[in-house]
Amino acid sequence: MTTQTTSAERRTPLSRDRVMRAALALVDEGGMGALTMRRLGRSLGVEAMALYRHVTNKDEIVDGLVDLVFEEIGAPADGVGWKSAMRQRAISLREVLTRHRWAVGLMESRPNPGRANLRHHDAVIGNLRAAGFDMAMAAHAYALLDAYIYGFAMTHMALPFDTATPGEVAEMAEGMLRAFPVNEFPNLAAFISEHAMHPGYDFGDEFEFGLDLILDGLERASTEPSR
């Protein structure tokens, strides 16, 4: 259910902060599609037009939401070595993105990065540089890690067997296999029935396999003569 506004809340005057918090509740509950100025107004007990006194437009609200998400990411730790600092950050970022699935496609695509965004990027680059990465190697590492983290969140988000019970999973496997000619796509059929839909398989576990493979590769590349 959408947040209902009590009369006490109604008396509290609108503010940019209240608008942003209500917007975050809306998207966390119903995704980006649920964020409309009219609905946002309603959740605050106000007409949509009143919002324009506190934000210049909807785009600014989305910019603000993305920065709220950046605030939740743990900064890379100092004094533990770049590898475990990057590992921690990656896992934290992934957790944040599963809490706020609507944000996955937006984190890196806003033309107006907020302060939390800049702070986070600054901290990651700073950590890598302090560990002895030169600029080129830091750029390699950052591009690779972020592509992987965001890409994993994106492909994972799409999967249907995420919140399903084992019984539902078996049902879905059958449904999927009925949906396409098994003999035309034998490898895919085998993959689904023999692996992906097996009890105990959790796609989310793939994340750390890839993450560690990448971190090991970066370690090797950073100690080798430059390429």
Place this chain on the structure above:
Amino acid sequence: MTTQTTSAERRTPLSRDRVMRAALALVDEGGMGALTMRRLGRSLGVEAMALYRHVTNKDEIVDGLVDLVFEEIGAPADGVGWKSAMRQRAISLREVLTRHRWAVGLMESRPNPGRANLRHHDAVIGNLRAAGFDMAMAAHAYALLDAYIYGFAMTHMALPFDTATPGEVAEMAEGMLRAFPVNEFPNLAAFISEHAMHPGYDFGDEFEFGLDLILDGLERASTEPSR
């Protein structure tokens, strides 16, 4: 400019195929935001409501567009070894995604995968299995490669210095550095001015660095005792 319909085209009766081709032209030119039933109708010289005779709704059009994109991806080659087959496929997929930027967030998120999509996934799994990957290792490889490829396309797409000339790049660098307090984000400032905005730096070049790092890592993992 949007495609104008000549009187000859107007006489050709509408068909699912013509609707899909017109829709593809629309999104390639103006992104997903440009795809509306009314505009699509107009580009075909017809009212929006006429489209519903040939497609059941807009969602079906998007499903069809995504499958058109899957058709453009080169299938992994046989007989060249999994590593160069996967390398080829990754590069082909990335090229396709830069041609159809609007597709980046949609390729893996449609609940109704089309035949080209299934064919492609089947071919990739088949190639890995034929090269001796067991199911678990094929799943690792596929999850990692796709996360990286789609994630890279997503983060790359967002960057402003892509179609810019060196002169424009220098201008943007100045603009960005003026936009935030340099002493608050010193690492980011150094990164931008000393590296990212330098003439000769092309973010797209980062793709193959990460791709080869991942392929090397997969090779190592697949010949090691299982993890």
Place this chain on the structure above:
DNA sequence: ACCTGAACACCGTTCAAGT
């Protein structure tokens, strides 16, 4: 058989008007 007009329930945003 194929397309259109009018309608419905939505959008974001502007602006004069109300308290």
Place this chain on the structure above:
DNA sequence: ACCTGAACACCGTTCAAGT
């Protein structure tokens, strides 16, 4: 100072009506 009503230019989709 802060909010609202009415309006504008859009959406996707349905359905009776036209040819």
